[in-house]
Amino acid sequence: MKIAVVGAGLMGRLIALSLARQGYQVCLYDKDNKQAKQSAAYAAGGLLTPLGESMSCEPNIVEMGFTSLKMWPELLATLDENVYFQKQGAIMVSHEQDKGDYQRFVQHIERNYGQCTVNALNRQQLNELEPELTPQFNQGLFLPDEGQIDNRKLLTALQKQLELEQVNWFTEAEVSQLKNQASHCQLTVYGQVQTFDLVIDCRGVGARKSYGEKQQTSSLHDLRAVRGELFHLFAPEVHLSRPIRLMHPRYQLYIAPKPNHLYLVGATEIESDDLSPMTVRSALELLSAAYSVNAGFAEANIRQHISQLRPAFSDNQPKLLVNQRLIQVNGLYRHGFLIAPVMLKKVTLAVSQLDQKVVTGTSI
């Protein structure tokens, strides 16, 4: 089977690599270059914190998150380059004025995830675990099974691997149209029509355009963008070792420590498809949150400020849609890295089922 993967973000890369290794002839298309700076995966925080997310997502996402946490090390072991992956747990704290939100979170965990390991910590215990947290936090939760990954490093490691596998990667190649039929799927790129046995569309909000007039009735009609903003801070004075999540009335704020004193501070969540740079209001909120967790952030350098769009369906659930010779993977929302290994497995399963039908001549 000749397969095209459209969109070389996180899912596109994982899927293309997996299929190439299985011996399929794979072409990868993306409107961007290989750095993928326009992708949601490049902008992401790389948190793998299913319980931390559980307040605002349904239980199946939490479950997929825990399963994926187990799958990541295995997946990373198949890559030649080392990718920073950590599973030392995450910490949840709140300032006194947001205590109501914190208690709501505790109650939510007790009610719905009673079987998971969660340790309530007092000020002293918090201090022992993360000595550099501001002593103003009177209590916190330690979620020992949570983790994180270096999202950008993973993208480059996957790039190297795809090159080694000699996958045909067409960069700066925007797919303008997709035409799905019973026996094949055609895509238009650079004004030329290419025919494949199967097309896997892994683009996020960018996928909306290429389904033409039928958009309103298409499977992507309720796909929307949720704007997120975050900072990359270089903070040699700060020594936090685990992701810290801070209760906030509007956002799920986090500080994710990455190698070499880099800290990701995010992320806002705004119902908007505006891609313009970060607003002052968001900057104030994110930076004051970081500063309130550790005063050492005052002298940090702002390396980057990022705004990007998360693709989400109206139920905020990820979707894998199989229709004739087209597979669509979309709506991973704020959970891309959290659930990617599980989604990958689902996609490869769908492909092999489709392949069998093609081989045996069963109608699809």
Place this chain on the structure above:
Amino acid sequence: MSLSIYGEQLNSRLLIGSALYPSPDIMKKAIIASGAQVVTLSLKRQNPQQQSGQKIWQYIQDIVKQNHGFLLPNTAGCKTAKEVVTLAQMSRELFQTSWLKLEVIGDDYNLQPDPVELLKAAEILINDGFKVLPYCTDDLVLCQRLYDLGCEVIMPWASPIGTGKGLMNPYNLATIRARLPKATLILDAGIGKPSDACLAMEMGYDGILLNSAVALADDPILMAKAFADALLSGEQAYRAGIMQQRQTAQPSTPTLDTPFWQQN
């Protein structure tokens, strides 16, 4: 009995916000379960000049249609009358409605409305043809001034936004009700549980506007239904006439057969 807002008769006395839900679909189900016919919507952060929030706005408008209701754009996030007026004009153009929930924040910490800027903005907007529903503190004189300016609907707070503390000052709220008998009074902000809403309705308030109490519940859809029931219950109680409290017990069953030594 219906609720009247600037001449529109509504079956539901609940007005509901469209923020903080776990997903748009859950918001939709919750709003439909609540029966609310007025849905508030904020646009300040969605870069309204670019209409970047079009997708979610359309989604909310569809819900409103389904409940045969009205959209109520708000000016959340504004701090001055000037800001409010610009945003209000944009919202009227975008949503083709002159209704406006007027919100001017005076304090960042507890998001308390600024009464001075509020009056200023209300006057400008009313002169510009807006139908203003001001969100204000529970100060009688402020409410009177807003009413005198031409606000047919006044929306004092129960307690600060999002706190869920319920009716902090029932005396103030009862006074406003008593002194502005003709105004449509809607209790806005601070409602935590259905009994808070029921209490306000028993006091003769015309309606309740809330958001967090439903959106942040473990089961927003079930909570929306609980609020709908509470409002109905409180409104019926008000119309039915609540009995007066007494200092001493008055048995509701005749005590003729109780020997006198058992009656104290």
